[in-house]
Amino acid sequence: MFDRDIWQEIFNTIKKNKLRTFLTGFSVGWAIFILVMLLASVNGMENGFVGQFNDDATNTIFIRPGVTSKAYAGFEAGRRIQLENDDLEYIRQSFPDDIEYISGRYFTNTTARYKSETGAYPVQGVHPEFQIIEKTIVISGRYFNETDFTNKAKVAVIGKKVAEDLFDKEDPIGQFAELNGLPFRVIGVFTDEGDDNAERRIYAPLSTYQRIYGNTNNINQIALTYNPNYDLTKALDFSQRLEILMKRRQKVDPEDQSGINVWNYAEAFDNISSFTTVLKAIGIVVAFLILIAGIVGIGNIMVFTIKERTKEFGVRKALGARPKQIVNLVLLESTFITTLSGFVGLLFAWVILALVGPTIETPAFSNPSVRSSTVITATIILIIAGVLAGLLPAIKAANVKPIVALSDK
Amino acid sequence: MIEIKDLHKSYKMGSNSLHVLKGINFSAEEGELVAIMGSSGSGKSTLLNILGMLDGADSGEYNLDNVPIRDLNETKAAQYRNKFLGFIFQSFNLINYKSALENVALPLYYQKVNRKVRQEKALKYLEQVGLKDWATHLPSELSGGQKQRVAIARAMAAEPKVLLADEPTGALDSTTSYEVMDLIQKINDAGNTILVVTHEEDIAHMCKRIVHLKDGVIVEDKKIEQVRAAQYV
Numbered sequence: 031m032f033d034r035d036i037w038q039e040i041f042n043t044i045k046k047n048k049l050r051t052f053l054t055g056f057s058v059g060w061a062i063f064i065l066v067m068l069l070a071s072v073n074g075m076e077n078g079f080v081g082q083f084n085d086d087a088t089n090t091i092f093i094r095p096g097v098t099s100k101a102y103a104g105f106e107a108g109r110r111i112q113l114e115n116d117d118l119e120y121i122r123q124s125f126p127d128d129i130e131y132i133s134g135r136y137f138t139n140t141t142a143r144y145k146s147e148t149g150a151y152p153v154q155g156v157h158p159e160f161q162i163i164e165k166t167i168v169i170s171g172r173y174f175n176e177t178d179f180t181n182k183a184k185v186a187v188i189g190k191k192v193a194e195d196l197f198d199k200e201d202p203i204g205q206f207a208e209l210n211g212l213p214f215r216v217i218g219v220f221t222d223e224g225d226d227n228a229e230r231r232i233y234a235p236l237s238t239y240q241r242i243y244g245n246t247n248n249i250n251q252i253a254l255t256y257n258p259n260y261d262l263t264k265a266l267d268f269s270q271r272l273e274i275l276m277k278r279r280q281k282v283d284p285e286d287q288s289g290i291n292v293w294n295y296a297e298a299f300d301n302i303s304s305f306t307t308v309l310k311a312i313g314i315v316v317a318f319l320i321l322i323a324g325i326v327g328i329g330n331i332m333v334f335t336i337k338e339r340t341k342e343f344g345v346r347k348a349l350g351a352r353p354k355q356i357v358n359l360v361l362l363e364s365t366f367i368t369t370l371s372g373f374v375g376l377l378f379a380w381v382i383l384a385l386v387g388p389t390i391e392t393p394a395f396s397n398p399s400v401r402s403s404t405v406i407t408a409t410i411i412l413i414i415a416g417v418l419a420g421l422l423p424a425i426k427a428a429n430v431k432p433i434v435a436l437s438d439k
Numbered sequence: 440m441i442e443i444k445d446l447h448k449s450y451k452m453g454s455n456s457l458h459v460l461k462g463i464n465f466s467a468e469e470g471e472l473v474a475i476m477g478s479s480g481s482g483k484s485t486l487l488n489i490l491g492m493l494d495g496a497d498s499g500e501y502n503l504d505n506v507p508i509r510d511l512n513e514t515k516a517a518q519y520r521n522k523f524l525g526f527i528f529q530s531f532n533l534i535n536y537k538s539a540l541e542n543v544a545l546p547l548y549y550q551k552v553n554r555k556v557r558q559e560k561a562l563k564y565l566e567q568v569g570l571k572d573w574a575t576h577l578p579s580e581l582s583g584g585q586k587q588r589v590a591i592a593r594a595m596a597a598e599p600k601v602l603l604a605d606e607p608t609g610a611l612d613s614t615t616s617y618e619v620m621d622l623i624q625k626i627n628d629a630g631n632t633i634l635v636v637t638h639e640e641d642i643a644h645m646c647k648r649i650v651h652l653k654d655g656v657i658v659e660d661k662k663i664e665q666v667r668a669a670q671y672v
Contacts, residue, residue, distance in 0.1 A: 035541075035548060042536045345532040348493065350521020350549040350597070353513045428513075432520075433493045 040363045043335065054331045055371025057324035058415065062372045062408055065317030066379035066400055072313050074390065074398030076306040089130070089260070090163055091269050092293045093121075093252040093276060102283035111280050111289055114247040115240075121252065124275060128256050128268050133157035134249035136239050140232065143208040144196040151192055153209065153232045155239030156253075163253050164222075166233070171203040171218035174235050178217075182237045187218040189229035209234075212242065265296040321411070325368075325419045332364050332423035336430075343430040353428035360427050364420025365413060372412035376405065440601060440632050441467040441490065446499035448485055459485045461655035463499070467601075467634065472627040472665070474643035475636045477652035484605065486652065487636050491524055491603050492516045504600045521549050525594030529606035531586040533578040539565060539589045540574040546597035564592040568622060584615035591622060595631075602626070602633040608642055620645045620668035641666070 044051045095111035118134050136155035141148060160166070161173045166187075174185050186209065193202045193216075206213040214234065222228035240246050256268050273292040274284065282289035336343070343356055380400070387398050448460040459482045467473050477483040488494035489501065492511060501508040503523055511519065525546075526532075533542045544561035552560070565571050568588040570581075578586055587607060594602050604623065608616035620642060627633050627647075635646055643649050644666045651659035 034554065039536075046536070341532065342534055345528075345534065346545070346549075347513075347517060348491070348520060348526045348532075349546045349593070350517050352517040352549075355549070431493070433488055 036359060036362060039359065040366055043363060044367070047335070050331060050335075051367060054328050055367050055374070057327040058321070058368050058412070059371040059375030059378070061317065061321040061324040062375035062412065063379045064320050065314070065408060065411075066376060066383075066404070068313035068317050069310065069404055070379070070383050070387070070398040070400050071395075072306060072309045073400065074387075074395045075309065076302075077398070078395045079302045079306065088295050088299060089255045089258050089265065090295045091254050091256060091272065092291075093254075093272070094291045094293065095251075095280070096288045096291060098282055098286055098289040100283040100286045100289075102286065103281040105281060109289075111282065113249045113252060115249065116247070117276070117279065118249060118252055120279065121254070121272070121276070125268070125272070128260075128271075130255040130257055131159040131162050132252065132254040133160035133163055134236050135160070135251040135253055136236050136243075136248070137250045138239065138243070140209045142192065142196060142232065144202075144205065147196045147198070149192070149195045151189075151230055151232050153186075153234060153239070155234055155236035157236055160233070160253065163255050166220045166222060168218045168220050170201075171216070173218055173220075173233075179235045179237050182241050183235060184212060184214045184238055185217045185234065186214040187220055187233040188216055189231045190219055190221045191226060191229040192232060193219045195230075262296055262300055265294060269294040269297070321415060325415045328364055328368055328416070328419035329422060332360065332420055333426065336360065336423050336427040339427070340430050343427050344432045347430065347432040356428040356430075357424040360424035361417060361420045364423070365416030368416030368419060369409075369412050372408070372415070376408055376412075380405070440469045440471070440504060441465070441634075442500070442502040443490075444500040446486075446489065446501065447497045448482075448489065448494075449497060459655050460489075460496070463655075463657060465650065465657065465660075467632060469632050470627070470630050471648060472624070472633045472646045473635070473648045473650060474646035475634060475650050475652060476638060476640075476643050478638065480654075481652040482655040483636050483652045487603055487605055487634070490601075490634065491526060492520050517549075521546060521597060523600045525597060525599035525602045527587070527590055527594050527602060527604035527607045529609035531578070531583075531590045531610070533586055533589060533593075535578050538575050538577055539570060539581065539592075542578070542589055543593045543596050546593060550597060561592075561596055564596045565589070567595070568592045582615075583611050584618055587611060587615075587619050588622060591619070591626070595626065600632065602631060604633065604635045606637055607635060608637070608639065614671075616642065617668045617671040621672050624665070624668055 093113070095113050098105065098107050098109045098111065101107045113134075115134070118132060122129060122132050133156050138153050138155070139150060140153045141150050158173060158175050158179055161168070166173065168187065169190065171187070173187055174183070178185050186207065188196075188202065188207070196202070196207060197205065202216045202219060205216050207216055208214070209232070220229070220233070236249070240248070256265060260268065269292050273290070276290050276292065277284055277286070280290055343351075346356065383399055390398060443463055443465040446460055446463040447458075449456045449458040463486060475483045475486065485494065489496050492508060495511065503519075506519075506523075508519065534545070537545070540558065540561050543564055544557040547557040547560055562571065562574060565574055568591055570585060570588055570592070573581060573585060578589070581589065607623065608619055611619060623633060623635070624645060635642070637643055644663060645668050646663070647665050648662045649659070650657055
């Protein structure tokens with residue numbers, strides 16, 4: 031393999047047929063380029079999706095009440111389901127081992143005012159635990175705690191954008207902002223990796239809001255995280271049990287999906303990962319088909335080259351070349367061309383990805399890149415491809431009868 | 440050195456079978472210079488191919504340096520060719536992208552001789568054929584006679600038992616032909632066994648023995664008075 035004579039011969043044939051070698055190599059280089067780009071694109075999509083969901087804890091379940099679509103247990107269809115504090119406590123007590131954190135959510139909108147600045151923002155009344163469920167990152171001050179919650183304190187944690195809008199350059203912590211005319215003390219500012227709207231939001235204790243809005247016990251939604259050690263099967267099993275329990279409690283038909291909806295992140299995540307897996311598989315298959323075309327191209331050229339060199343192989347055999355040595359010569363040449371041109375394609379794709387990849391940052395597509403394992407796999411595929419491309423022509427060359435060289439006068 | 444007994448060979452041509460060699464008995468001692476003559480279709484090339492292990496016989500015996508040559512697979516044949524035989528072709532068959540030196544060194548490469556020794560040996564043989572100064576030249580830069588001398592050096596390089604020359608002067612003018620024959624005679628003088636296939640009478644008479652083939656059988660086998668080629672050069 032590291033024989034100077036063999037390499038000399040390979041370089042020589044390449045030198046003699048520059049255009050042919052280039053065209054041959056191009057097909058394989060192109061195929062590898064497409065393979066890497068496709069995989070990188072799928073990777074980018076995956077990054078995009080995962081980025082979207084990373085915003086929240088991935089072991090989250092949301093229980094969302096709605097309007098029943100089926101008559102059940104003496105109730106007619108079209109009944110609005112209302113969750114209350116009792117429901118939350120009931121769930122907490124029913125699944126002590128399954129639940130990690132649980133919080134109610136109460137949605138409303140408010141006009142917020144500080145000095146001369148006003149703005150309209152959505153407000154969520156939640157439990158202190160919601161900070162962990164939503165992965166809210168407090169950048170200054172603090173989130174509200176159990177004491178605030180029990181005291182129904184008029185405190186608010188505002189999004190970064192809200193702070194910028196209302197307080198401009200002033201430090202909002204400790205200041206009082208009016209929410210719908212009631213003074214709330216700002217105790218924290220948070221940031222959120224989701225979109226801009228996620229930072230144009232205000233959190234306040236659920237208890238406070240329930241009191242403001244007429245001493246109600248109503249909750250719009252229950253959010254909870256389950257035991258993080260659960261795998262997908264266990265997680266799905268838990269949300270199933272949760273759904274059955276809640277439907278029974280609210281007297282909703284077990285088949286009625288609009289009465290109560292239990293939405294599990296794990297399920298969505300599972301869907302996404304199988305989606306990207308399928309995409310990846312399609313990408314690999316397509317790239318492979320292109321690669322096969324490239325291999326056939328190389329094989330074709332090699333057959334041609336060998337036909338041209340028939341006499342030479344005949345002479346070599348007359349001089350004592352064994353068939354194996356001829357096979358090696360041809361194989362090494364085709365492997366060399368494929369590997370080299372494949373590397374060029376690989377490098378090209380890599381450079382483009384390194385330059386362009388990090389600048390792409392959209393919700394559905396972010397930082398397309400390839401793992402080094404992909405690069406290594408592609409390299410191995412290349413070498414195998416080179417061997418495959420050269421194999422048939424090489425065997426053909428080895429079977430050249432030396433008599434051909436002799437009788438050819 | 441060479442012993443052939445009752446050698447038969449036929450080629451299938453569609454449904455017909457062409458019987459080319461019809462029982463050849465032939466032997467050559469070490470140091471002989473034998474011309475094999477015959478018109479085209481007489482079977483002389485077929486005989487040379489079988490002697491050169493480029494083709495197998497249908498029946499009969501072939502011993503080369505007391506080694507029975509039979510049931511050869513490609514690899515074995517290649518090894519025997521490399522060890523026992525040197526080929527000289529009408530059309531030289533030099534590898535056109537290799538220098539004269541590399542061409543001569545090629546059989547040694549297949550003998551797995553290391554590069555340095557190979558080059559030294561090859562240069563020695565090029566010197567013997569008077570082409571030392573042309574060592575780095577490509578075949579395309581050499582004249583016909585020079586090419587054939589490189590080819591002869593190549594055949595000699597592996598130090599074979601027998602040299603097989605198939606119309607070695609067929610592509611050369613008469614002066615160059617005599618130069619080549621002069622070289623062949625000198626190699627023979629040094630004790631090498633050489634078989635020359637030719638259809639030229641004057642070339643045949645520069646050998647020591649002439650074997651005539653006709654329709655697949657030897658019709659004449661005689662020792663002759665060798666004509667030295669040197670007098671024409």
